[in-house]
Every structure is written in C-alpha cells, then in structure tokens.
Amino acid sequence: MSDPQYEVYAIKYAHHARRASENFIGGDPHDGPMPLDFFVWLIRGGGVEIVVDTGFSAATAVRRQRDHIRCPTEGLALLGVDSKKVRDVVITHLHYDHVGNFDLFPAASFHLQDREMQYATGRHMAQPVFRGAFDVEDVVGMVRNAYAGRVKFHDGDAQIAPGISLHFIGGHTMGLQVVRVATRRGWVVLASDASHFYANMEQVRPFPIVFNVADMVEGYARLRALADSPAHIIPGHDPLVLARYPAPEKALQGIAARLD
C-alpha cells in the first residue's frame, strides 16, 4: 500500500526585522536587512490533523520585541482548524517561538524528544547563552503536561501516522526534531530550526543560536537525505517560503502557503 498524500501548510504569525549578520555564525560580509518570519505548520488529510509547533503569544511578542500578526490559532482557524480539538501537536523544540500557546490546545498530546526535555530542564539552562530562547513558563508548562500524561516522548526517529515521521537532528537545541511528510510531490521535510533560512543549509553557514555546531552542520545533510530534493525542505523562519509557495486561496496571500 502506498503512503497517503497529505496537505501541508506553513502559517505565518509573526515577523522580526533584523540584519543578515545576526543570522550566521561569524556574521555576514554583505550585511543588510534579513528579516525572520515565524510560522506554525499544519499537516492534514485522510482524517489526520497534526499541528507542528504552536508559536508565541502577543504578550511574548511585546516582551521580546517581535511583530505579532495574529495568534497562531487564528491562522489555523483560517484553514478550518479548531485548536481546541487538535489531538496531535509536534513540538520541534522548546524555544519560546515554537511552544508558546501550548495551552490553547487543550485536547492535544505533544510529541517531543526525550533529549529536548532533558536540555530544557537540565544543567545547560544555568547558562544564559543556552537558555536565552527558552521561556521558563513554557518549559514548566510542558513538565506539567508530562505529569498529566499528555507528552508523547520519542527517543530518536518515530513514525506518528502512516507517511508522517519525526527525525531527531539536535544541533540548534539538544533535542530538535524535524517532520517528514508524504505528499503528492513526494517527501517534504519541515526542517523547523534545523535550518532557519534556505541560506543556512545551502551555504553551510550555521545560525548563531546553537547547542552543538557540528550536529547542526550534519543536520543539513540529514535534511537532504530525508527529502526528495532540496526543494522539498522547508526552512523554519525564511520569508522566502511565502514567496516560493502559493497561498491555498487568494484571501490567505501573505498568511499561509501550501507546501505539498
């Protein structure tokens, strides 16, 4: 039996203006504007509905000086998804821009790597360089979810539905995972922060927020191995995603892109 063919969407919920030198270890010799977009992703089809990451709230955007466009759950609602009914959420890693808002998914189980919880609750959080992109209340909230039996822990690669699998990469954080999805155009890989921009993986110039640089660089090759082509890899924060992929409908131009 062949794998199902899922619809896959990137949904933009926030934006941040910054310079290219902030997006690469060692800076950028041609420094100029290189903004970040913030996304959550949706996989659906054949009765399966999986949300990948949950974004951050308007309050967090103020605190961290990001431009919040809309609550990610409102973006999902534009595609007909009721966050209160979603049963499976993949958390690629526990950084504030990927796990905030988890409380808006009261029916969900959260798929997380063992090593990500270990990282976010362990010795490295004593260092500002590693804890800077974590919000302690998000992490504590996910610990509470673990005690409530709502975290599905994975140790490495795991299939969570026919044609949908999680793959441990690490690098950016200790337990970063990516998602591989069967679609009508082949295997698409939601890279999340395994590559923030196309340029990080294509030019092998790692992003400066990193736990292990070697694993991050190895991760670029892993992404290529998992995807049917480099054009099947979706970076986690690149505004080019909305430029390269069509909106699912005219009204969603600049808000969502269809990746399958």
Ligand SMILES: [Zn+2]
């Ligand atoms: Zn991120």
